[in-house]
Amino acid sequence: MPYKPQAEPSPSPYRADVKITGLGEKIGDPVKPAQFPKHILRFRNDRWGQTIGLADLGEEDWLDHFGGFAPLPGNLNPPLALRYHGHQFRNYNPEIGDGRGFLFAQMRDHENRLMDLATKGSGTTPWSRSGDGRLTLKGGVREILATEMLEALGVDTSKTFALVETGEALERNDEPSPTRSAVMTRLSHSHIRFGTFQRIAAEQNEDLMHALIDYCLTHFFGGAKTDNPATEMFQHVANKAAQLAASYMTAGFVHGVLNTDNINITGESFDYGPWRFTPYWEPGFTAAYFDHEGLYCFARQPEALHWNLAQLASALRLVCDSDPLVATLEGFPRSYGEAFTEHFCWRLGLESEGFDKDKPLVVAAEQALSQKTVTIDQFFFDWGHGTIADRKGYETEEFKSFTMEMSQRKRARKSKHVYWQADTPCSLHIEEVESIWDAIAQDDNWQPLTSKIEAIRTMGQALRDL
Structure with missing residues (x-):
């Protein structure tokens, strides 16, 4: 899908x-x-x-x-x-x-x-x-x-x-x-x-746990459909977490602090501290200066969310059996893989053909991007609209393999949005973030922030048009 x-x-x-x-x-x-x-x-x-x-x-x-x-x-x-x-x-x-x-x-x-x-x-x-x-x-x-x-x-x-x-x-x-x-x-x-669930489990409050599960199913996931609400909710949450991890990766985003108290039950990213966008496909790129072991580095974010799901499952054991929770946890890598290829194809302007068919293309892209000859933003900007022309950075053997994979795919649709007429994409690396803040801190100049928000929203509209 x-x-x-x-x-x-x-x-x-x-x-x-x-x-x-x-x-x-x-x-x-x-x-x-x-x-x-x-x-x-x-x-x-x-x-x-x-x-x-x-x-x-x-x-x-x-x-x-x-x-x-x-x-x-x-x-x-x-x-x-x-x-x-x-x-x-x-x-x-x-x-x-x-x-x-x-x-x-x-x-x-x-x-x-x-x-x-x-x-x-x-x-x-x-x-x-x-x-x-x-x-x-x-x-x-x-x-x-x-x-x-x-x-x-x-x-x-x-x-x-x-x-x-x-x-x-x-x-x-x-x-x-x-x-x-x-x-x-x-x-x-x-x-x-x-x-929230971890606290209730620690307090052994079964009544509140049941009430919170019902609250989440009713207001976030369309209501209970089975007679096992805890495992039903957990499956929803795991699917949302897989989507979140996938979208972080294709955005080149590093949250920085993926603790269990910073993960929302609906899979929405929130609570931003030391975040960054990595310019290149660099697995070990970290956002937090205090993340000395790289626990939440770029490539380990899916692992971090999987680990957090295991902690949620542990809390839910207060009111349900382990086996269905474990089954959902074991299915997370596949769910993440499917979500990742779907997001990746979307940014390339392609219709996803399913995980197994999309995987060779995505693997080839990752191998090519890992050479760091082109930034993540430039890559999706160029290939996502099919206008690579004579851009530098695509001469490597890895990109030749990716080009071969792309030649076998049909572009779903092509946007005519003005955003694609520029030479470079909208990006948000740390240097620009600091420059926007410096204008505010030194001169109380809010125009760079206003202009950046406008540029970001223009890009968002162009991507929705794909």
Whole structure:
């Protein structure tokens, strides 16, 4: 089945629908948002705001809700800091939860999906430990760029919904300080993490585990279809994780911190810290300076998600047998392989013909890209639209093998979008990210960020047209 990216968002009225409270008081803790000295609107995502009926809010109302966190009509009051545990670099940590954010609101979108609005940098919670509960402005800018780029490249990701500068000076050990502060709101189909289930399993709370499984099946996966809901949900989650891993790889993206508390039950990428896009097909490329062993390097991301699924399966054993969970885990490599070839063919502008038929083409492409004669972005730009002309970098024997494989495939369709008329693709490597931030930090110049978002969205439209 060929991969299809998420459709262009469309308008919908505001429809509050708070479901999380039905899980009881042990799912999260009521919290008060921080009071900030300033509210300066730096980014609002009206493109996705229209899908939940909020795009028409005036700036004053926008700041009131997403800087001061006045409750939205009929919604959570107060917000909830969600509870969870998690494996962090494969070390189990029972002392975590929403430490600088909370679930702010729930509503239905244009596809009638239950959506969450949650925060980052909105103040301390019972799970803050020694943290200040704040977000740097740079961190918010980086998350805007990550989510916009990933969405354009066909990755199912949370959407950066709002970024408000808050006027505080923050001290950080890993960047020049003091640095500017912000609060961010993200839109996602869910904020239930693998670590949410791990906490419930650790507490041996079977009733809450059953309730959470039912919540996930009902609101994210179309309801239970069998008499074994835990294994049914796990199969859905495993399929989504395979798609996520595949889309990371074809995007050339490295998340950096794929801990179980950073993995969403719906397979949406979220919670961006030290992310990067690797310029070349470099298996050992890492995003986090503290990932000394390369645990979450580019090529090991599918392995990381598979390992995380095993931890979720372990938690689900509280309420179900092991055998069907193990069977799903054993099927993950095949599911990932199928998803990877589907995503790869989509970026090449080809219809997937199935894993077994697509695999020789994809293997040839990986071998050619591994020579690092051309960047990942340039490769998909050139071959995805069939305009390699006299480009340099394709003279190797490996690319000759790939060319032979491509000659046997029929291009499904060819877009006439203006994006393909350029000489170079839209990309987002670390140097440009730092340049965009430097313009803000040094001159309060937001135009490079605005221009980049526009360029990314243009690319996204061109890719949807393929």
